[in-house]
Amino acid sequence: GDWYLRSHKDLRRSLDAGTPLGAPDGVLINGLGPYRYNDSLVPPAIAYERINVEPGRTYRLRVHNVGVSTSLNFRIQGHSLLLVETEGSYTSQQNYSNMDIHVGQSYSFLVTMDQNASTDYYVVASARFVTDPGAVDKLTGVAILHYSNSQGPASGPLPAAPDDQYDTAFSINQARSIRWNVTDDATFWFVFVWNVTTDVLL
Numbered sequence: 001g002d003w004y005l006r007s008h009k010d011l012r013r014s015l016d017a018g019t020p021l022g023a024p025d026g027v028l029i030n031g032l033g034p035y036r037y038n039d040s041l042v043p044p045a046i047a048y049e050r051i052n053v054e055p056g057r058t059y060r061l062r063v064h065n066v067g068v069s070t071s072l073n074f075r076i077q078g079h080s081l082l083l084v085e086t087e088g089s090y091t092s093q094q095n096y097s098n099m100d101i102h103v104g105q106s107y108s109f110l111v112t113m114d115q116n117a118s119t120d121y122y123v124v125a126s127a128r129f130v131t132d133p134g135a136v137d138k139l140t141g142v143a144i145l146h147y148s149n150s151q152g153p154a155s156g157p158l159p160a161a162p163d164d165q166y167d168t169a170f171s172i173n174q175a176r177s178i179r180w181n182v183t184d185d186a187t188f189w190f191v192f193v194w195n196v197t198t199d200v201l202l
């Protein structure tokens with residue numbers, strides 16, 4: 001989620017006065033600040049999220065954008081995100097290398113730990129559609145994916161965001177590529193019950 005240094009009371013006063021909140025001051029992952037992936041961009045001694053995993057296993061990651069203003073692009077260096085669920089419905093299972101997650105949206109990904117753990121890997125959530133390009137560095141949340149047999153810290157540049165920073169077509173097309181999994185039992189019963197309920201109400 002995005003994060004403001006101002007207190008919630010200050011933010012509320014702005015909104016009550018009809019003043020937009022403006023850009024946030026940072027992006028947090030599980031409430032923690034960015035891993036120091038670049039010494040000149042990230043100050044030292046910031047607590048960051050570390051996700052510990054075992055090689056070869058598959059994990060379900062639930063990813064929510066809990067911010068108030070910023071669309072985020074989520075990605076994990078060297079790993080595919082197999083989308084299986086969004087907003088409580090199972091989806092057709094498709095791999096993505098990154099996913100735009102807008103404010104309030106929720107996704108579940110199955111992530112297989114299929115890399116060789118020569119290093120740790122970056123987990124990134126960076127702001128989309130930011131008009132000031134310099135602000136994206138500040139609006140980048142970075143956590144660490146740590147294999148139990150990892151041979152060293154994550155290194156190198158962060159995995160790149162979609163490069164059409166100001167082009168909404170990428171985001172819209174990606175959202176349109178998501179399909180309901182209508183053969184999954186849980187989805188079937190959800191649709192069935194919803195239809196019956198709306199029929200009764202109508």
Ligand SMILES: *[C@@H]1O[C@H](CO)[C@@H](O)[C@H](O)[C@H]1NC(C)=O
Binds near residue numbers: 041157
């Ligand atoms: C750190 O970020 C600065 C500013 O964007 C960039 O010039 C520099 O190359 C980066 N350093 C590394 C090691 O990537």
Ligand SMILES: *[C@@H]1O[C@H](CO)[C@@H](O)[C@H](O)[C@H]1NC(C)=O
Binds near residue numbers: 079112
């Ligand atoms: C998704 O990618 C993984 C590799 O990370 C692969 O094993 C799997 O078969 C792919 N699944 C689909 C549905 O494309």
Ligand SMILES: *[C@@H]1O[C@H](CO)[C@@H](O)[C@H](O)[C@H]1NC(C)=O
Binds near residue numbers: 091094181
């Ligand atoms: C739909 O869900 C079922 C049950 O979870 C799964 O076996 C199947 O692969 C899914 N279908 C697609 C197209 O992802």
Ligand SMILES: *[C@@H]1O[C@H](CO)[C@@H](O)[C@H](O)[C@H]1NC(C)=O
Binds near residue numbers: 115116118
């Ligand atoms: C596996 O690790 C070595 C270093 O130990 C690295 O050079 C190589 O690129 C890695 N391969 C993959 C597929 O990540």
